[in-house]
Amino acid sequence: MGFEVLFKGKNLIRLLGGVGVAMKISAVSVLISIVLGIVIGMIMTLKNPVIRAVTRVYLEIVRIMPQMVLLFIVFFGVTKLTGLNLSAEAASIIVFSFWGTAEMADLVRSSMISIPVIQYESSAALGLTKLQTYLYVIIPQIIRRLLPLSINLITRMIKTTSLIMMIGIVEVLKVGQQIIEANRKSSPHAAFGVFAVIFLLYFLVCWPISKLAGYLEKKWEN
Amino acid sequence: MSEILRVEHLKKSFDELMVLDDINLSVQRGEVVVIVGPSGCGKSTFLRCINGLEEIQEGRVLLGDEVINPAQKGTNKHREKIGMVFQSYDLFPHKTILENTTLAPQKVLKRKKDDAEKEALELLDRVGLASRKDSYPRMLSGGQKQRVAIVRALMMHPEILLFDEVTAALDPEMVREVLDVILDLAKQKRTMLIVTHEMAFAKAIADRILFLDGGQVIEDGDPKQFFESPRTERAKKFLSTFEYDRS
Numbered sequence: 001m002g003f004e005v006l007f008k009g010k011n012l013i014r015l016l017g018g019v020g021v022a023m024k025i026s027a028v029s030v031l032i033s034i035v036l037g038i039v040i041g042m043i044m045t046l047k048n049p050v051i052r053a054v055t056r057v058y059l060e061i062v063r064i065m066p067q068m069v070l071l072f073i074v075f076f077g078v079t080k081l082t083g084l085n086l087s088a089e090a091a092s093i094i095v096f097s098f099w100g101t102a103e104m105a106d107l108v109r110s111s112m113i114s115i116p117v118i119q120y121e122s123s124a125a126l127g128l129t130k131l132q133t134y135l136y137v138i139i140p141q142i143i144r145r146l147l148p149l150s151i152n153l154i155t156r157m158i159k160t161t162s163l164i165m166m167i168g169i170v171e172v173l174k175v176g177q178q179i180i181e182a183n184r185k186s187s188p189h190a191a192f193g194v195f196a197v198i199f200l201l202y203f204l205v206c207w208p209i210s211k212l213a214g215y216l217e218k219k220w221e222n
Numbered sequence: 223m224s225e226i227l228r229v230e231h232l233k234k235s236f237d238e239l240m241v242l243d244d245i246n247l248s249v250q251r252g253e254v255v256v257i258v259g260p261s262g263c264g265k266s267t268f269l270r271c272i273n274g275l276e277e278i279q280e281g282r283v284l285l286g287d288e289v290i291n292p293a294q295k296g297t298n299k300h301r302e303k304i305g306m307v308f309q310s311y312d313l314f315p316h317k318t319i320l321e322n323t324t325l326a327p328q329k330v331l332k333r334k335k336d337d338a339e340k341e342a343l344e345l346l347d348r349v350g351l352a353s354r355k356d357s358y359p360r361m362l363s364g365g366q367k368q369r370v371a372i373v374r375a376l377m378m379h380p381e382i383l384l385f386d387e388v389t390a391a392l393d394p395e396m397v398r399e400v401l402d403v404i405l406d407l408a409k410q411k412r413t414m415l416i417v418t419h420e421m422a423f424a425k426a427i428a429d430r431i432l433f434l435d436g437g438q439v440i441e442d443g444d445p446k447q448f449f450e451s452p453r454t455e456r457a458k459k460f461l462s463t464f465e466y467d468r469s
Binding site: 220 | 301305312371
């Protein structure tokens with residue numbers, strides 16, 4: 001079935017190394033997206049029409065544009081245009097953060113506006129200060145709504161990193177292809193085995209994360 | 223009796239719309255004032271102005287001898303002394319009943335947790351909900367939630383309590399359990415301002431009735447007199463909407 005190629009030489013180790021590359025880029029992008037997304041999401045709740053328009057356009061661009069096109073624009077386009085020497089890793093982190101930040105900001109915005117005004121008012125009526133109201137009443141509720149949603153975003157980002165092979169990064173999918181190519185003669189069925197294992201590796205990374213989302217959602221159901 | 227709350231020439235408008243037009247009121251300690259009137263007459267807004275949840279355009283609200291003004295700092299200090307219960311209960315959904323009732327005493331009044339919990343349990347017991355202390359609001363019925371909301375307000379030891387149509391969102395069979403709690407508070411000589419549509423309850427609990435219409439106080443006086451022989455045509459018309467006649 002083609003699984004045997006994985007046990008040849010360092011193939012399995014190389015494949016796991018590829019997962020590591022994908023995870024490293026995901027982790028950095030996710031971290032940047034969460035931090036910037038929270039800030040921009042908070043800004044998006046402001047009533048200023050200019051801010052609204054700008055963030056709206058940003059979000060729409062990110063949503064409409066396929067991530068691969070974004071990767072190409074940044075890695076091939078922008079580098080050519082500006083003469084900037086951008087590594088493929090840096091380009092992918094920029095693109096994934098650009099995308100993740102927009103999605104995260106929208107999640108933060110929608111979680112924030114979903115807290116009814118009366119929650120602020122009944123806190124105020126009890127004599128809580130603005131800071132106390134945010135600290136003990138509003139933010140815990142926002143986090144409860146936000147966390148499961150943002151975890152889903154994280155798994156989507158991890159899965160989408162498979163695109164970075166298109167700009168020459170040797171991540172898990174690319175390593176898989178290399179292994180298949182190198183063993184074309186000796187193991188003609190390697191494609192099935194290798195991709196099945198890659199599928200399993202992605203599953204092993206994403207499944208616990210989405211399980212966690214489900215668990216938190218259940219725990220905080222209210 | 224001593225005066226606890228005074229409202230002087232209060233005017234409130236939302237943009238162009240005048241909602242409260244020159245309201246004057248003096249409430250004595252221990253007095254139960256029930257505010258009635260057709261919907262949209264400004265009675266809920268009036269309560270919100272007293273608690274500083276709405277900015278007012280003219281006049282002033284005094285609690286004791288301190289002016290309540292949401293535009294100024296220190297409104298929180300005044301709000302501690304005014305308890306308010308809203309129509310939609312608005313418990314904190316992520317906190318248990320006990321946490322809901324002890325959060326503000328701990329954070330605002332800086333009371334010890336044990337001490338606050340002890341009092342909360344006594345009060346919850348009084349409204350028949352001590353056994354639900356570890357439940358979350360979503361596990362409670364509307365009437366139960368509203369009783370918790372009352373306890374949450376009482377935990378701040380307010381000098382005056384405001385009730386804003388607290389039974390309007392409840393199923394009929396739950397109205398009674400909430401109103402009984404408020405009647406019990408009246409027996410304890412608590413100062414209360416109550417906005418309600420429950421006329422029988424108003425009649426039973428009020429020391430004084432305030433009839434608002436079109437943002438103005440139309441009648442202010444004895445409940446017996448108000449319900450039996452209202453002085454104004456507008457009050458008569460309002461009260462007649464609660465009576466049914468087949469003819």
